[in-house]
Amino acid sequence: MNGNAASRRYLRAVRRLLPGSRGMKNAIMARISSSVDDYLEQAPDAGVDQIADRFGDPRSVAVACLDNVDTAELLKDLHVRRRIVTAVMAVLAVILVLWSGVVAWAAIDLNRNVHGGNVITQSFSNSITYIPNIDNDLTPAGISIP
16 A cells, blocks of 8 residues: 555545455455555545545445455354344343442442431331341330330
């Protein structure tokens, strides 16, 4: 490759639009890069617009290259990508469930700390009943637990 910044931008744009494995992209990009380098020998000051005028916009070049791609290899690559996306989504779902559990535990712990470890309930006879925490088996003085 010539090293022209415009050619690097153009080739990077084409590469991003190409589906397929790294090897397949490298083979396609070698042909395109060779053609761009040949053009830049004739017009060394060409910019991205001039390169795109000569070869077509990156999207049309990528679409034209897909006509020459082996369909089985392309489908295999898409299947691998689908598996990767599925695995990433599963990991994110597990992280979300774990995070929800931690938040729920923190809320329960905060509630216990705010209420001194005891849960206060009111019975139907309008008397307050203290239910001690498992760690605290002492009842408050002067209050009987029914």
